[in-house]
Amino acid sequence: MIEKTDISKEDLLNAYRNIVMERFLDKKMLNASKQGFLPFYIPLMGHEAIHIGIGLAIRNTDFFYPYYRDFGAIIERGIPLDMALSQVFATEDDNALGRSMPNHFSFKKYNIGAVITTVAGHLTAATGIAYAYKYRKKEGSIITTFGDGATSTPDFHVAMNFAGVYNLPMVFFCENNQFAISVPTYPAENGAFDQTYMETRGDIYKKAEAYGFKGIRIDGTDFVEVYRQTRKALENAKNGPILIEAMSYRMGPHSTADDPNKYRTNTVPEGSAKDPLIASQKALKDMDILDDSMIKSINDEMDRKTTELVNKYEREPKPDKHTMLDNLYEEEPWYISEERGDVQ
Amino acid sequence: MTMVKALNSALDNAMERDDSVILLGEDVGTDGGVFRVTDGLLNKYGKERVIDTPLAELGIMGFGIGMAMEGLKAIPEIQFQDFLYTGMDQIINQMAKLRYRTNGDYTVPMVLRTPYAGGVHGGPYHSQSGEVYFTHTQGLTVVTPSTPYDAKGLLLSSIELNDPVIFLEPKRSYFIKGEVPEDYYKIDLRKANVLKEGDDLTVITYGPSVPLVQNTVKKNNVNAEIIDLRTLNPFDINTILTSVKKTGRVLIVHEAPKMFGVGAELAATIAEKAIDYLSAPILRVTGLDIPVPFALEDYYVPNERRIMEAVNKLLNYQ
Ligand SMILES: Cc1ncc(C[n+]2csc(CCOP(=O)(O)OP(=O)(O)O)c2C)c(N)n1
């Protein structure tokens, strides 16, 4: 069982620092996209407590298969910032040579799966990874994250069913930010203009029961709660899967390609009590880990640091165009060799 | 032994050598697969390695891909190629692209086996020849055997490959017999097989159409060179061009429909690289451009009459 003492004050403070860093980085990356340095960007605001909570809960032996909105979780899990930002800015140092959109990480040596753009396209693969863990009797469990909209896909239901049938060591973690682009998940009280369309009429966490295992709903704005529940779930997953639905709110647009004012009024403005940054400050103040002067100095530090980072990565060179045809197959086919002549 | 037995023998050899080889699919366990390709393997290797799955092609595909990402060698069976489309997203967007989009951080060394094409009067949903859906997906290796010997050797080579393979088994040839060694052996996946040498024309074919072409050529004493592609993508361009430059006349035979088919790619490539050697237009004899009809399947597939009409047209072309 996880006790309060399981997590030190130092860990909590570091986690808070990462929440602040994620918030600043998010704003600056969004800004970079407005200035044309990033052709596309997926904002993070509203997800920070979930990201940092699960990142804190994942151990080196666990396998994490994330989706495209999990930047902070990757950082909290321990991926060097340089590696993550090279991916986001598609620089020549990106381990995948800038082949995917921002936030599509793939870090096999850290037990992190390759993020796929297709919503829920990774969930069935996560079950296969879990099967391999079980077959090889490997230490650790599998955690995979996804949005609320993802729970409408066939992939979600098939993956949940397989996990139940083979009793896989898995945590299905739904980051319910209450919207799939413009379509509300459960319309009530999330500010959606149209309350007749929705992702589902049934509670997401209850869907686990139909597949033979437990589902729980937690507060996704409280990173300590997210950490505790996720850690517990990862440890208990050896006895079978679990579904966690973490409730939060997507405070920004879905991506740089939409304007939320068209389909909703924001019910969680920045700085309000349900903003995960504010909720985290309050929680740590209540535990006497944080005070106002620390909040200010951490803000100043992260503001400076993230400005420097984004300025640097905006200007890093892109991958050499000749790498573009590499690594389609282990052995290059004759027609790819011919097409090398087309890249000048 | 039959092609079914040859495939079974290949799986048996591979599983014996390497405990990372895992079979999965609908009815592959106790039932041994609806065509019996996995017969007896559950008893020999146990439930952890021969897995009966819920009825969901999407799940079977993703399950196998995940295993492959974690170092196992998954060999899923999709009961009929016609039903694989419900898992097609996993093939196109995950299996085929993982190596490329991660620049090799992850690979998917997995072999997806599935029976395809006609021969059992299965109507529109047990007879499809969907090979172009896979050949037109970058990153896949698409293999199709024509004999029991090739079936075993090509399957073992596919299992050793570090990339995903779509292994299309011509169900009309499942019960043809041939010599097959019990031991482990491999066949080069990047080389076509010249089944018969000849001077007057080149017939390029593969999988389910190979026996028909061989019988037709033999019965009618045609001095044709017959090439069995074995691998559709990447196909063996050198063997094709060498033969075409010798004969100057080309016939392509496949059971899949003609429009936008494998034949179109072969013909275009030959025209691009060897048009100066051709003495006649490139012709195709293929399945008709309709879904496979239940009662009239025999009129749908290529036959001796249509092949000979094309052969004579090519030989008489001035
Ligand atoms: C299969 C699929 N359909 C549509 C899209 C386009 N799309 C990208 S994200 C998205 C909404 C996903 O919502 P949700 O699962 O709640 O995750 P969120 O983006 O809110 O974190 C859509 C429709 C896609 N990427 N994949």
Ligand SMILES: [Mg+2]
């Ligand atoms: Mg959402």
